[in-house]
Every structure is written in C-alpha cells, then in structure tokens.
Amino acid sequence: MVMNAFMPAQPHDLLWGMSVAALPADAPAWVVEVIGLGHPVVVRRARVAEGFVAVGVRGRSRDQRYATKMKISDISRRVQPEDLIDVVDRQCAEWPALRALKQIRALMNALSLPWGVAGSAGFELATGVPVLHQDSDLDLILRASAFFSRQQAAELVEALAGAACRIDLQMQTPAGAVALREWAGSARRVLLKSDDAARLVANPWLPQACAA
Template sequence: MVMKLLAHDLLWGMPLPAEAPDWVFEALGDNPPVVVRRGIVAAGQVAVGIRGRRREQRYAASMPQAAITRRLSPEQLIDVQGTHDWPALQALAQLRPLLQASGLVWGVAGSAGHELASGIAALHAGSDLDLIIRTPVPVSRQWAADLVAALDNAVCRVDVQLQLPAGGLALREWAGSARQVLLKTDQGAQLLSDPWQPSQACA
C-alpha cells in the first residue's frame, strides 16, 4: 500500500514485533491502531508507537508499510462522536467552532484520537485533549498566544502541536518568549529561532 504517512496518523495491521515487553503483545491482541511517530527507519518501514493500557506503556517500533490495512489521519476524527462524556471530549466539542473558524487544517491526536478512531478506551476523567494544527506557512507568536488564551478556557487542559514542513512544534512554546524553540524532526529535536526556515531546520 503506497501512501503519504504523517506523524500522528493512526495505522492498523501492525504485526507482532519480534521482541517487546509482554504488555505489547497483550495490547496488539485487541487489533488497535498504532500511531506514526517521527524517526528514521529502513526503506519500506514506518516508525510507529504502540500504546498500552497504562499511561507509561508506550513502545517505539517500526511497521512494514506493506502490512498497513487502514489509515486514519487526525483531521478525519474532528467530527467523530465518542461514546463517553469525558472532559477531553467536552473540550473538543467546545473548541470545534473556534478551530474550524481558524481556516487551518486541524485534527485530534493522543488518547482522544485513539479512542475516537478505535472505540478502545484510552481516556479518563483527568485526560488532556491533544490536537494538531497544520501550519505549512508561518503563524505569528501573537496568534499563538491568542489561541493559547482561548484554549485555556476549555474544561480540561488542551495541548496543541503545530505541524510544520520540517517537524512538530508545541503551540505553547511558540506562544512564549524564548528566542529559540524546540522543533521535533525525523532526525531528532532541534533548537531553532525560525522553525519554518527549511535550510535552518534541516541543517
């Protein structure tokens, strides 16, 4: 299956890894999605993360692209209705009009995305809401600060990662005053003053 895969996409079809903690084999028995992560892997493979039942159970692996049977992107989950009334899903409903009005492509990631995509319980009463916003061109720090202020009115903590051409950037960090910010790339994290500058981000 040939497709363009992006960080935070959810994939089905993950084969059992050759070596992994026991909880990984138990978790994969439910045929859950795995999440695309940033990382360098061999040709024909995609870097993925496997989620266990407990918060600390996260396992980095690689998945053959040929094994993928289904893919969902975060933006395909924005209108999916959950089966439980968790605060994170209340926040999603509360923020949906604001995010739609931004004119930017956005999506649901993290535990909320996993539960909405699969129906497998991943949220609880104290869960944050994790979102992504695709920002192929620069957004100002003032725009970021204004959005953070709006998000802080939600019923639970909301964490947003901006998806730049070269990697991922935390909205709250871009909204801050530090001269350099941390961009997560396939090659690792980089401190940059202009994370949208390709020559700088790929250096």
C-alpha cells in the same frame, strides 16, 4: 482508508494491520497482547529503513509505550487526526477531553487550517477502546504549512484556555513539530521535533535560522 504509495503516513496517524509475528522477539508481553487484540499503532517521528514507517504501540497505562517499525505493505487501514474531529458527535462526551473538543471545534475550524485530534482522545475516538479519564488532556495537531506568527499563537492559546480541560496543541510545520504554547512564549528559540532529532530553532518554518 487503505494506504498506497502516494499517501505517506504522517506523525499521529493511526495504522492498522501490524501482526504479532512482525514484532521484535524481545517485545514486552503487553505489546504482544495489544497487537494481538488488533489495536492500531501510531506513527512517530524517526528515521527507519525504506519500506517501513516508525510507529509506537500504546498500552493501558501512560508508562506503556513501545517504539518499533511497521512494514508499509502491512498497513490495511489508516485514520488521520483530521478524520476524528466530528466523531465525538456520535459518541457520549463523557470525559472533559471530549467536551473540550466540542467546545473548541468552531474556533479551530475558523483558522481555515487542517487540524485534528491526537493522543488518548484520538485513540479512543478512532477505536472505541476506553483510554480517557477525568484528568486526560486534549491533544490536537494543527497543520501550519505557512508561517503562523507568535502573536497568532498567543491569541490561540488564550482562546483555548477556557475549555473543559487542558489542551496541548502541536503545530506541524514542513520542518517538524513545535508546541503552540512554546511558540507563543517569549523564548528566542523553541524546540522543533523532526524525524532526525529535536533541536532549538528561531523559526520552526526555517529551522536553519537558529538564534545565537
């Protein structure tokens, strides 16, 4: 999918087209290697100058994560988490994360909300690059444009608990992102991640309504 002015990139989207020449001069050698291999970058939450999108580069290990920015005009292809829901059917579900994806797909579809695969599982499904292992979690996103109650969140946490691996689900609200487990808990305020900052709020759909 080629980007255009009417399709802004969203967090967790995978973008192709970044060149080594576009990297900062002080980028680590592993970043240069990864971009040279043609791997995609992942959209992250941050404010950047007009005409750019904030992205991250991932390496072979968990500690290899590099934040930078990419020109929107350089984007040649975009894959969203929602595009990856069914890809596992065309690949061997060798790892627990991929088995878990098959297990929970009907449950997630029954919510009638857009959802998709992010993190290591999303990266491997989109690229074929082997990054998963036996202990990998399954990272999901759920686009909840309208209010999703704490009771609904608690029920979803319970329903996902029986999967083949730990599932970390981020709810994407119009104001930012909040962890499903946190919203399902009892704390009066939860951590909302937005492009500007992360802050504690009482309602992730109304971030100005902070609890005292």
